[in-house]
Amino acid sequence: MNTPDTRERLLDAAQKLFVEHGIDATSLRNVTTDAEANLASVNYHFGSKDELIQAVFARHLEPLNKERIRLLDELEREAGDTPLYLETTLEAFLKPTFEMMQNQKSREFVCLLGRLFTESSELKMLIMHQFQEVQKRYFAALQRTLPHLGIIDLSWRVHFMIGAMAHTFAVPEKLSIPSSSEAYNLTEESIMQHLITFAAAGLRAPVPSQTNGDNQK
Amino acid sequence: MNTPDTRERLLDAAQKLFVEHGIDATSLRNVTTDAEANLASVNYHFGSKDELIQAVFARHLEPLNKERIRLLDELEREAGDTPLYLETTLEAFLKPTFEMMQNQKSREFVCLLGRLFTESSELKMLIMHQFQEVQKRYFAALQRTLPHLGIIDLSWRVHFMIGAMAHTFAVPEKLSIPSSSEAYNLTEESIMQHLITFAAAGLRAPVPSQTNGDNQK
DNA sequence: GTCTATAGCATGATAGAC
DNA sequence: GTCTATCATGCTATAGAC
Structure with missing residues (x-):
């Protein structure tokens, strides 16, 4: 199936955005928007942003x-x-x-x-x-x-x-590579x-x- | 003299806090408080947080x-x-x-x-x-x-x-050190x-x- | 489990007196 | 150059309907 659990989608989105913009710079709004989930879903599934971060690593x-x-x-x-x-x-x-x-x-x-x-x-x-x-x-x-x-x-x-x-x-x-496109x-x-x-x-x-x-x- | 320019104090404070808590997590309020300067001073001296960051590196x-x-x-x-x-x-x-x-x-x-x-x-x-x-x-x-x-x-x-x-x-x-206190x-x-x-x-x-x-x- | 709405607060930036 | 006051925005977190 191409739409996994909301929980999983949140983890995926968070991970992607953490890499792209850094953990601090990523807001829960960014995460839920990217995961096509509701703003409140992070707090429902993980409790807080901190616990979301830990879950991303723990996985x-x-x-x-x-x-x-x-x-x-x-x-x-x-x-x-x-x-x-x-x-x-x-x-x-x-x-x-x-x-x-x-x-x-x-x-x-x-x-x-x-x-x-x-x-x-x-x-x-x-x-x-x-x-x-x-x-x-x-x-x-x-x-x-x-x-x-x-x-x-x-x-x-x-x-x-x-x-x-x-x-x-x-x-x-x-x-460290001098010439660019090889x-x-x-x-x-x-x-x-x-x-x-x-x-x-x-x-x-x-x-x-x-x-x-x-x-x- | 033990109180350099406000500008310099802001750079010092910003640098210290950037290392301690990361750049994103450091607010202008943190910086100005630590530098014992006014909240508006960062924008007066540097124009914006971004330019403050660049100044910290450029220095x-x-x-x-x-x-x-x-x-x-x-x-x-x-x-x-x-x-x-x-x-x-x-x-x-x-x-x-x-x-x-x-x-x-x-x-x-x-x-x-x-x-x-x-x-x-x-x-x-x-x-x-x-x-x-x-x-x-x-x-x-x-x-x-x-x-x-x-x-x-x-x-x-x-x-x-x-x-x-x-x-x-x-x-x-x-x-990477196994035994702690040597x-x-x-x-x-x-x-x-x-x-x-x-x-x-x-x-x-x-x-x-x-x-x-x-x-x- | 999912949604809307919003509380409560911190942020970056600016206007304007001194 | 420095200060106070404030704006608009964005944030995390939660309450409560569905």
Whole structure:
């Protein structure tokens, strides 16, 4: 059927408008108009704008993170006691999101997710705790794969990788490209491979001999 | 004197509140209250909220990009015809921003800048064209340093590096750190070195043998 | 569950005295 | 340049008919 539940239509409209204009700049009027629903429907179905926002995230975030955990479980079961191959770990982490980008609607969500990091801290905090397990598990896996890296080095490198990933999700246009109109439409799979190559090299980089005396306070 | 121009106080207040709560969520009332100025003063000094926003960016962005160009000019003059060393180029690009982070007020600006990428497209477009020259110059320098990389590979890798940088600027708390309270307060200089190590390795990574047939449409 | 109507408030902007 | 007062608009949320 081409007209899903009002509830679903509201979520779709909200997600689309959040990506287009930002969360704050999107009013309930915009949402209900776009969803061809009544102004009061948001409050009926979700209670408030805040709860609508959370519902938009909750809808896709839980399955996404479950899948990331599932893939890591599988890899670790296969590998037994040996540490995972770096690229394999990164692929398990990234693949679920890049697969979401195949579908238009969940692609919007990935974009929204990429922007979450720079949202107002109240919202960010609320959503971020859903990443706790994923973060803990993957960080531990990376520690086993890169045992020579101290926790500070690894933390920063993971931070940088998250940044590269979030930016790739959040910014669809490639600003860094000088000439404008060429065939830059790589497949998602190929973009993911580029990102894995970049991040794996960054994570594996040798630690510079002397990292200033400001670690270990 | 400890009370600068109203104009300056408005810019300071706006910048601070933009970082704290986001641009959209900050009202002119918030700004004028924080600046201990009159509600009408924003419209007197800037004409509108939009122009205030642009002024906040313009104040620091122009000197920042001028400095990036100046450093690159200097390096290229010294190097003559030989391509620059990768780490040196990255440092010239990053140093001006990391130096801004030493001072509290311009640190706020750097944070705002990191978030610019994920702002609503109208504002982004408006500010982004100020980066054109910096982008063009540094991209060309990187091409000379990494001649073996095709333009597509280099573009993506630069994209990832920009993401890592923006995330580092925009997200002060390090989310990726598992244990919470340790001495993670590295100096700006040291953080920059971590980022340079990561990005340089990512940029230098060997190109995987076969990058799927989807380039060259 | 859906709709209209509206309360209650905050917003950006401006007019006009000083 | 600074202030007060105010306008018109848009917002979230709710009450109550259907």
